[in-house]
Amino acid sequence: MPVSELFARARAERPGHLALVDATGPLTYAELGEGTDRAAGWLRGQGVGAGDRVVYAGGGDRTFLALLWAAFRIGAVFVPVHPDLTDDQIDHIVRDCTATLAVCPPTAGAAARTTVEVERAAREMARTPADHTTAEVADDAVALLIYTSGTTxxxxxxxxxxRQILAAARAVQAGLGYRADDVVLCRLPLSFDYGLYQVLLCTLTGSSLVLADRDGDVGLIRVIERHGVTVIPLVPSLAQILGLLQRKLRRATRVRLFTNTGARPSPAVMRELLDAFPGSVFASMYGMTECKRISILDPALYERHPDSVGRAIPGARIRVIGPDGRTLPAGEAGEIVVEGETVMAGYWGVPLERQSRYVRRADGSLELHTGDQGRLDADGLLYFVGRDDDMVKRRGVRMSLSEIELAAERVPGVYAAVAPRPADESAPLLLAVRTDLAPHEVRTALARHLDPARLPDRIVPIDTVPLTANGKPDRAAVALLLLAGAAAAPSAAVATAATPVPAALTGSSRGPVAV
Amino acid sequence: MDQSQFDQLVEEICAVQVTDSEMPLVDLGVDSLHTVALVMAVEDRFAVELDPDVLADLSLTSSAGLLKLVHEQLATGANASAGS
Known part of the structure; x- marks a missing residue:
């Protein structure tokens, strides 16, 4: 079954139900369907056919969704890219996938057969007659290319x-249980697969998607109230923003479920957030674009297993292997390897023998070597230990930077911790923390969680955690920040001075002042 | 509170240097979390409520623009009883 069938069903069964709210306003499934028909006509008018790649660099809105569903339906390959990418970065993607059509700034898309600016595409689509073409699409035909940074x-x-996209959407749905009356707030970029799958999950269940962007952060609680939001996918910074807003506003909401994947909010941040939204629960997940989702922690288990990322999703099998490639017993840490229905079909244009992450199994299927370190317990719960490129050796001891960060984030009063990769084995190990504790207090508390070999040489308070475009802590940027700080204050003061923490980030209030 | 005092408040909350009061906060390096923290701190200090719709383009808003908003809000008197 092609992915577009999900939308065809929602459109047929729930035409009058709210499909989407974007900056322009609400849209029902029937209305989004009309937009999709026009988008299909427009794409075909641009000469796009089955198998052709369409690069789209617009924001998350009705135009994005209409083009996505239209591309799926005519059998084209949709290639979403973040609108903030530079022309040079988009150009690389356009060339790499030999795009037929690039909807992006003209200079960025020059290598495509046709380039159309985002606004013009939206205007032209609105004037294009509906086109009901539905191509015959094989299950193993490519639907999406999602560009992701590798280690090299x-x-x-x-x-x-x-096939894999549908399997992933259904497996995630089995774990999270979105309901037909859910309203999902997506404040993640749709070019990020965690954001994009919110579209698929909502369509699969006929529920409603509210798209927000960062400019609207201050009004997020109002958006949550106004639209009756019930589900919120998080990234760590969003968890902190919501906690901060709700601690002041204290509004009654219908929020019942928070989810997270990748870098996790610290337990302290998560506890505050769950307290601020009474009745809500948290599903911690793990995955990577190369196979979408790998595991989901049942929210009922979060209290007892806050460090786990849960069990394998239906259809996925997880094992942990040692450096020799042999499967390790429960409890031992090694590389996380996944096989099953959601493992994607490798990297575009790269011969399989050069794809170290994907390995062909005896039955012909692909197995994903995640490059991530983890362990399974006897009950099949997965614990993420760190990325391979996270692993460092210090004084002969192998350790993961994430392990140190996670330990620091278990300290009450530490809101975020980032350990940039040391330049070499003898360089000092620094840990940047956003905290309202003094560095020596963090160090004392951390010594309870980490052995001396893993204790950072210096604890450096920071006020802000730089994030990547996808909202994950940016280790490289933190390293630069620390370098800049060291240059500005070359004395040992960096290691001991606690930076004043803004009142709004600690919850204290100074009260009104006269002007 | 004058502009330079307000710039100091922005610097304190957002951990950035306000080199130009007219420069959009985002160009000063203020991230989304600190933007929210700043608005909340400003609301606390001045005992005003800023309209999220007006703030929707906050990434384009500068320190000077934000102070202007605060003054406008105070002038409307909607929060006069709670404020100064």
């Missing part, structure tokens, strides 16, 4: 066939 080289396109 430029971003590569993860090949996502219809």
């Amino acid at each position: 080289g430029r971003p590569k396109g993860v090949v996502c066939p219809h």
Whole structure:
């Protein structure tokens, strides 16, 4: 079954139900369907056919969704890219996937057969007559290319066939249980697969998607109230923003579920957030674009297993292997390896023998070597220990930077911790923390969680955690920040001075002042 | 509170240097979390409520623009009883 069938069903069964709210306003499934028909006509008018790649660099709105569903339906390959990418970065993607059509700034898309600016595309679509074409699309035809950064080289396109996308959407749905009356607040970029799958999950369940962007952060609680939001996918910074807003506003909401994948909010941040939204629960997940989702922690288990990222999703099998490639017993840490229905079809245009992450199994299927370190317990719960490129050796001891960060984030009063990779084995190990504790207090508390070999040489308070475009802590940027700080204050003061923490971030209030 | 005092408040909350009061906060390096923290701190200090719709383009808003908003809000008197 092609992915577009999800939308066809929602459109047929729930035409009058709210499909989407974007900056322009609300849209029902029937209305979004009309937009999709026009988008299909427009794409075909641009000469796009089955198998052709369409690069789209617009924001998350009705135009994005209409083009996505139209591309799926005519069998084209949709390639979403973040609107903030530079022309040079978009150009790389356009060339790499040999795009037929690039909807992006003209200079960025020059290498495509046709380039149309986002606003013009939206205007033209609105004037295009509906086109009901539905192509015959094989299950293993490619539906999406999602570009992702690897450890080496430029971003590569993860090949996502219809079969795997559907399997992933259904498996995640089995774990999270979105309901037909849910209203999902997506404040993540749709070019990020965690954001994009919110579209698929909502369509699969016929529920409603509210798209927000960062400019609206101050009004998020109002958006949550006004639209009756029930589900919120998080990234750590969003968890902190919501906690901060709600601690002041204390509004009654219908929020019942928070989810997270990738870098997790610290337990302290998560506890505050769950307290601020009474009745809500938290599903911690793990995955990577190369196979979408790997595991989901049942919210009922979060209290007892806050560090776990849960069990394998239906259809996925997880094992942990040692350096020799052999499967390790429960409890031992090694590389996380995944096989099953959601493992994507490798990287676009890269011969399989050069794809170290994907390994062909005896039955012909692909197995994903995640490069992440983890362990399974006897009950099949997965614990994420760190990324491979996270692993460092210090004084002969192998350790993961995430392990140190997670330990620091278990300290009450530490809101975020980032350990940039030391330049070499003898360089000092620094830990940047956003905290309202003094560095020596963090150090004392941390010594309870970490052995001396893993204790950072210096604890450096920071006020802000730089994030990547996808909202994950940016270790490289933190390293630069620390370098700049060291240059500005070359004395040992950096290691001991606590930076004043803004009142709004600690919850204290100074009260009104006269002007 | 004059502009330079307000710039100091922005610096304190957002951990950035306000080199130009007219420069959009985002160009000063203020991230989304600190933007929210700043608005909340400003609301606390001046005992006003800023309209999220007016703030929707906050990433384009400068320190000077934000102070202007605060003054406008105070002038409307909507919060006069709670404020100064």
